Amino acid sequence: MSSSLQSQIEENIAQIHQDIAAMQKHTDLPGPQPRLIAVSKVQPKERIIASLEAGHRVFGENKVQEASERWSALKPDYPEVELHLIGGLQTNKANKAVALFDVIQTLDRIKLAKALATEMEKQNRQLPVFIQVNTGEEDQKGGCLPSDLTELVKAAKDLGLNVIGLMCIPPAGDDPTLHFALLNKLAKRYGLERLSMGMSSDFALAATMGATDIRVGTAIFGERDYS
Numbered sequence: 001m002s003s004s005l006q007s008q009i010e011e012n013i014a015q016i017h018q019d020i021a022a023m024q025k026h027t028d029l030p031g032p033q034p035r036l037i038a039v040s041k042v043q044p045k046e047r048i049i050a051s052l053e054a055g056h057r058v059f060g061e062n063k064v065q066e067a068s069e070r071w072s073a074l075k076p077d078y079p080e081v082e083l084h085l086i087g088g089l090q091t092n093k094a095n096k097a098v099a100l101f102d103v104i105q106t107l108d109r110i111k112l113a114k115a116l117a118t119e120m121e122k123q124n125r126q127l128p129v130f131i132q133v134n135t136g137e138e139d140q141k142g143g144c145l146p147s148d149l150t151e152l153v154k155a156a157k158d159l160g161l162n163v164i165g166l167m168c169i170p171p172a173g174d175d176p177t178l179h180f181a182l183l184n185k186l187a188k189r190y191g192l193e194r195l196s197m198g199m200s201s202d203f204a205l206a207a208t209m210g211a212t213d214i215r216v217g218t219a220i221f222g223e224r225d226y227s
């Protein structure tokens with residue numbers, strides 16, 4: 001194992017915490033540091049192992065199949081790993097997702113709430129769930145429209161799901177500030193405590209706007225190579 005890779009990743013993680021602290025200094029209410037979810041999708045295995053060796057334990061993946069291939073092999077060696085599903089979920093993969101992940105961040109429709117509730121009961125695994133909100137109301141993007149949220153929160157709770165927060169991915173090119181503010185307002189309205197928002201380009205801003213969970217890939221591991 002390359003120890004220089006490990007120290008690079010340690011530095012990157014320390015830098016993220018520093019950037020957040022620096023940004024929080026400028027606000028009236030310096031909140032606690034958010035949970036850092038290391039987004040490991042597409043990253044080569046040696047980078048992920050280096051981050052595990054550096055002591056990091058909370059990871060995010062956006063595809064069930066890819067996550068399963070990667071983490072089925074790693075989880076036995078690192079049993080404290082907490083895996084968050086941060087990508088869209090098809091109902092026919094709910095069984096696999098419930099078996100593999102520890103937190104589902106992308107509940108966005110009643111049909112999926114039903115599938116998740118059924119699987120959680122079957123597998124006796126009550127996973128915490130975030131509802132993904134399509135704050136930019138983009139056609140191609142997953143997430144529940146803000147106007148449908150009341151109904152989805154109620155349905156999910158009636159099904160017995162443990163809804164702990166809201167998650168959003170602001171439209172590329174938009175100033176994320178308005179989206180973070182909207183998500184914060186919605187979470188307060190529904191009495192939900194956790195806010196998953198902020199990625200490599202805007203995690204420090206998100207942290208000053210109430211993020212409890214930030215999802216950071218590139219700034220920890222480096223660029224993803226899709227080739």
Ligand SMILES: *Cc1c(COP(=O)(O)O)cnc(C)c1O
Nearest residue numbers: 039062086199200215216217218
């Ligand atoms: C890939 C991804 C991230 C991380 O993006 P970076 O810009 O690499 O930090 C965060 N959230 C979601 C939902 C993602 O798919």
